[in-house]
Amino acid sequence: MSHPAAPKDLKSLHRFKFERILNEDTLTHTVIFLGYLPEPEEDEDVQAIVRIEKTAIDPVQVPSIFQSLSGIDKVELEQSTDIYTWMFGWLGPCRERDVKINIICPATEVHVRKYMRQEQLMVRETPELYDKIVKPFIDGFPASRTKWVENILSGLSEKNKVLVSTPDYLILPDMKWDRKTVSSLYLVAIVQDRSIRSLRDLTKKHLGLLQSIRHDAEQVVHRKWGLGKGSLRMYVHYQPSYYHFHVHIVNANYQGLMGMSVGQAHILDDIISLLEIDSDEGPGVFQKMTLTYGLGDQHGLYEDMKAALN
Structure with missing residues (x-):
């Protein structure tokens, strides 16, 4: 069930009250707004984030694309x-879907900070910093954040x-x-095991799970879209946007995704290889290694990690 204030059609979208632009990206043709939507049967508004992204342009439509530039x-x-x-939106009749519209409603201050333009700090997260700062941060996340x-x-x-669909993942x-x-093309594999919150939780016992995800992803894209071996880029984020383990599955030719940045995306094949050569006893490689990654200044870990580095 969605929140009562979440818009379902164009008429309800018209009630969005713009406050300010949180971020814009000319590379991905994306703009993110902060504003408010009315709460049904309540004399108040709730905060909402609207992300509008231009969808891929069909070459067949290029000759007529400039004829429909209104709202x-x-x-x-x-x-x-x-x-x-x-949602998907159309800029005019007799067209393909022009824009993709993502809405978060109600949006918390955590969501607002996440979508703002941020200055990046490169941090070196040792196992000690993970145990002292990062793990308590992850454990403190409310279940409501991953209800979806x-x-x-x-x-x-x-x-x-x-x-x-398998007993272990979708x-x-x-x-x-x-x-x-x-x-x-952009798919995601979400595991059923709630104990795997991030890359740090992976051990050698998860090899079969990761190998199965890789195999099934290759099979399904070949069967449905005719994509062969080597056509996919599969990776895991650290830090992830939500702490329930998932694998990103993207067309290898899809360029410009911010989520593929060095220091955030860890290639699934490399993760599998590291676990294959890992020791069968004691802490695993992802519990022992130092992970270096970029952390935005609006991230909940930023201040504590910056203080620890200094």
């Missing part, structure tokens, strides 16, 4: 679960989009993908 003509609801809503993930895993939402389209343009 959004119509929208179509794609999915709404918990506080997250996804639980809705997917339990079949309450996006059930009709699941491409691979593979389905990521909300960033328009589910049409193969060159920007």
Whole structure:
């Protein structure tokens, strides 16, 4: 179930009250707004974030694309679960979907900080810093922050989009993908094991799980879209955007994604290789190694990690 204030159509989107731009990215043709939406049957508004991204352009439409540059003509609801809503919009009639609209409502201050433009600090997270600062931060995350993930895993939402379903994980389209343009294909594998919160929790016993995800991802993209071996870039984020273990599965030719930055994306093949040569006894490689990554100044870990580095 989605929040009552979450918009479901163009009429409800018109009630969005713009406050300011949180961020814009000319490379990905994305702009993120902060504003408010009315709370039904309440004399108040709730904070909301709206992210609008230009979808991939169909070359066939290029000759006529400049004929429809007014406002959004119509929208179509794609999915709404918990506080997250996804829509597609049209800039005019007789066109393909022009823009993808992601809405977070109600949006907390944590969401606002996440989507703001941020200065990056490169941190070296030792196992000691993980135990002292990062693990307590992860353990303190409220269950409500991943309720939408639980809705997917339990079949309450996006059930009709699941491409691979096993007792250990699901593979389905990521909300960033328009589910049409193969060159920007973007899937995600979400594991059922709630004890794996991040890359730091992986040990040799998870080898079978990771190898199975890799195999099934290759099989499903070959079967549905004809993509062969070597056509996928599979990786894990650290720090991730949410602390429930998942693997990003992206067309290898998809360029410009910020989530593929060095210091954030760890290639699944490399993770598997490290676990294969890891010791069978004692702490695993991801419990022993120092991880270096960029941390935005609005991230909840920023101040503590910066203080620890200084």
